[in-house]
Amino acid sequence: MPDLPSHARVVIIGGGVIGCSVAYHLTKLGWTDVVLLERKQLTSGTTWHAAGLIAQLRATANMTKLARYSQELYGDLEAETGVATGFKRVGSITAALTEERLEELRRQAGMARAFGVEVEEISPTEVKARYDHLNIDDVTGGVYLPLDGQGDPANIALALAKGARQRGAKVQERVAVTHIAREGRKVTGVDWQGEDGTNGHIACDMIVNCAGMWGREVGKMTGVNVPLQACEHFYIVTEAIQGLTQLPVLRVPDECAYYKEDAGKMLLGAFEPNAKPWAVDGIPRDFEFDQLPEDFDHFEPILEAAVNRMPMLAEAGIHTFFNGPESFTPDDAYHLGLAPEMDNVWVACGFNSIGIQSAGGAGMALAQWMQDGDKPFDLGDVDISRMQPFQGNKTYLAERSTETLGLLYADHFPFRQKATARGVRRSPFHSHLIQQGAVMGEFAGWERANWIARNGQQPAYEYSWRRQNFFGNVADEHKAIRENVGMYDMSSFGKIRVEGRDAEAFMNYVGGGNYTVPVGKIVYTQFLNNTGGIEADVTVTRLSETAYLVVTPAATRLADQTWMQRHVGDFNVVITDVTAGEGVLAVMGPNARKLLQMVSPADFSNEVNPFGTAQEIEIGMGLARVHRVTYVGELGWEVYVSSDMAGHVFETLYEAGQDLGMSLCGMHMMDTCRIEKGFRHFGHDITCEDHVLEAGLGFAVKKDKPSFIGRDAVLRKRDEGLENRLLQFKLTDPEPLLYHNEPIVRNGDIVGYLSSGAYGHHLGAAMGLGYVPCKGETAAEVLGSTFEIDVAGTRVLAEASLKPMYDPKSERVKA
Incomplete structure (x- = not known):
């Protein structure tokens, strides 16, 4: 009979590697009143069959910080707990088969340098020297990360569980949570039932949903949206291969494949482009250490390419053909944090095949968040609150998950759009924009016009790391905003x-x-x-x-x-x-006032409607409210119109605009204009760990107010001085392109990375924003340095500024 308490400070639901890590880290912070409940046996869902690849480099600095923490933790766990984790630093190689993939790897290598991760860019012959079994006939190059590793997933989880138990946690197997009691925005306890038929209730102060591929169902029990879907994940393990010794982990993403040597055998795994969702209608109740049916036809194209890539596989017998489920989220980022719908429900699940490498860091970050009540650093990439309510829809998840598994190894081109589960959220102007050649992108489920195709131009993306097919379109839209007038849809903004x-x-x-x-x-x-x-x-x-x-x-x-x-x-x-209640059209550019005066009897002068004010107006035959603000750095208005009159207002503005040569524009234009003006982008340039004064936004904070959240920290920073400054950069060479995460080089040394980047079409070069350490320095001393930006391994001289390089006094905005 389970020996469970009647009360706990926290109940963790799920005993995979994530749940075990959360328990371990909470007890490390001194929590003893911790209960972990596992419906079957620890690791029996996904953890037990994970490949155990443990890489350091992730897409952002903080995700990399968490991955590196995981590595260091796993290296020390055996000494602490006596459980062998099998962790060893074997290194990893990623090989490119195309020039585009090589460009991506070079940019990733630059990102690694900015994040302090040891990395080498290597030639095809150097790839061969480190991995002799590889056929390099069409390999264009690669990157080598010497400190990447691999480990035993199940034992890592068991070591974390033992560490938690040693510090007082209760880890109970074969007990399922059958009901979660709630009052308002809080859970009050969980009902449990053991496999032996016993049952009980644990009152608790909070719960953590670490239920893995059951996370969506557990979320529903708590009134929380946890969008994820299990998919089939395939790999094979060969018979023992004579003479096979320890090798680096190898990834060949252009063939959707990864390779891991383990005990003289070779494991070949796949992230195929068209994945197979599993158990859309619910996971079988008795699922435990289960394999899914083989589907050799589905895996055969991967194996065929692999035999050519690694000829020794042709001679090796297949010992195991494995198909097991793993959970995937709509955007390939895991779910972590305090659920927005509840005040004491925490989430850590949906790890998209990177659960082992992420578990240590994710458990540490969540435990610290739970302890302090504040995020330990920016976790926006994975914060569960980024998920939109509709994304928990079963049909949506099933369709999107066919794509997300394969996207792990797809080319990660800038501006790449998801192809599946599209068209869910449309603004009132959607059909009007489509008729005029708008090419839609998807953002938080919204279909948004990103650029406008010309007559005769295919209205679709052609992806590249260099100038993409819409580069000229955006340049024209940018010019229209700077020199005439443009109109674009901002209805998706909350x-x-x-x-x-x-x-x-x-x-x-x-x-x-x-x-x-x-x-x-x-x-x-x-x-x-x-x-x-x-x-x-x-x-x-x-x-x-x-x-x-x-x-x-x-x-x-x-x-x-x-x-x-x-x-x-x-x-x-x-x-x-009230987002859906109003459509919003931005009318921007030197002739914006002229256009609005053509369609409305209202007064748009500085005397009546100065910058930073709103007024109710008549427009065409309808009504609207205009806000005189801008995110592109020009004279302009945002026109808010109720959804029922949105079509009429679009047609009124569009038809009048023809006499002025008005251009329809998209979101890409907005980004290129805002970066010239030095406007910050939330989630990139400014986050919860970026101090408002260091971000250069002190003007927006009224320090003399008696009481507001953050006031003490603002006054303290003002007195102590800045440790970082957000600078604007412009490359002196007009050819290279910037996206984000490119290293910032100051006087020859890497000191940071770009938080965002785009092309400044008016100023004639790629531009970026990024933080530079400046403790004890004046602004003049910082700007007196020589700055370069590392673009795919090439250092390019850059101008730096604290003031906006475009219209620094905002004279155009206030015209």
Whole structure:
């Protein structure tokens, strides 16, 4: 009979490597009242059959930090627990078969240098020298990471579980959670049932959903959206191969394959382009250490290419053909953090085949978050609050998961769009834009016009690491915004209404700006955390004495609304998502005023409608509200119109615009214009760990307000001085392109990396933003340095500035 307590500080649901890591790290922080419940046996879901590849380099600095932590932890676990983890640093090689893939690897190598990961770019012959079994006939090059490793997944999990037990955690196998009790936004306890028929209840202060591919179902029990779907994952293990010795892990992503030598045998695994979702209608109740049916026809193309790539496989017998399930999320990033729907439900699942390499770091980060109540650093890439409510839809997940598994090894081209599960969220202008040649991208489920195809041009992406087929289109749209007038759809941006008798006082507490302003005033502002980091970057418009409209980036609407709701306290306010209620058209450029005057009797002059104000207007035969703000650095207005009149307003503006030569534009143009103006991009240039003063946004914080979240940290940083500055860079060579994560080189040394990058079509070169350490230095000393940007291994001289390189005094914006 299970020996379980009647109360626990936390109940962890799921005994795979993730659940074991969370338990381990909580007890390491001193938590003893920890219970982990596993429905069958530890590791019996996905962990037991994982390949155990443990790489260091991930797509962002913080994800790399977590992966490196995992490595270091696994190297020490055996000494602590006596359980052998099998961890060894064997190195890894990724081989490219095309010039495009080689460009990607070179950029990844630059990123590794920026993140402090040891990396070597190697030629085909050097690939062969390190991996003699490989056929390199069409290999174009590769990268070698000497400190990458591999390990025994099940034993890593068992070692973490033992470490947790040694510090007081209760780890109980063969006990299933059958019900989760809730009151309002909190869970109060879990009902459990043992395989022996016994049952009971554990009251708890919080739970952690580490249920792996069962995570979506456990999420439903807690009222939380956890979008993930199990997919079949295939690999083979050969018979013992004579003379086969320890080798680096090898990845050949152009053939969707990875190779791992283990005990004289070779494991070949695949991330094929068209994956097979599994158990869409639910995982069998008795699933435990189960294999799925073989599907040799599905795996055969991978094996055929592998036999050519590694000829010794032709002679080796197949010992095991394995098919096991793993869970995948809609964007190939795992789910971590405090669930937005509840105040004491935490999530750590959906690890997209990187659970072993991620588990140590993810467990550490979540445990620290649970301990402190604040994220230990920016976890926006994996924060569960990035998921949109509709993404838990079963049909959507089944369709999207056919693609996401294969995307792990697909070319990671800039601007690459998902091909599956499209068309779910459409703005009121969607069909109008499609008719005019708009090429849609998908963002947080929204279909958004990214660029406009010319007559006769195929309205589709042709991907590359160099200038893509839309480069000229975006240059033309950029020129229209800078020299004439352009119009683009911003309906996807989040709109949150804050209303009630305490609305003004609440906004003044939750935000850094001053919201004691007249009706119609627009305030650009940030929501700060207690360290002065930026939780949200928004514009706030006062609609009435008791109502404000908070406009957020599309992907962070839920996170920003949740942040506000969690800080309501005793304020009398109601917070409502009204995103779908209004369409928004941005009309921007030197002739924006002229166009609006053609379709509306309203006065758009500086006297009546100065920058930073909104007014209700007539437009065509309808009504709208115009906000005089800009994200492209030009004179312009955002036109908010109720969804029922949106089509009419689009047609009115479009037809009038023909007389001015107006251009329809897309989101790519908006990015190229904003980077010239030095406007920050939330999630890249500004995050929860970037101090608002170091981000150069001190002007948006009203330090004399008596009380707001983050005030003490702002005043402290002002007194202590900046440790980093966000600089704007422009390459002196007009040819190379910048995206993000390229290393910043100051006086010959790597000091950081670009947080974002795009092409400045007006200024004539690629541009970027990035933080540079500056402790004890003046701005002049920082700018007096020589800066270069490492672009795929080539250092390119760059100009640096603290002020916007385009219209530094904002004279055009206020014209």
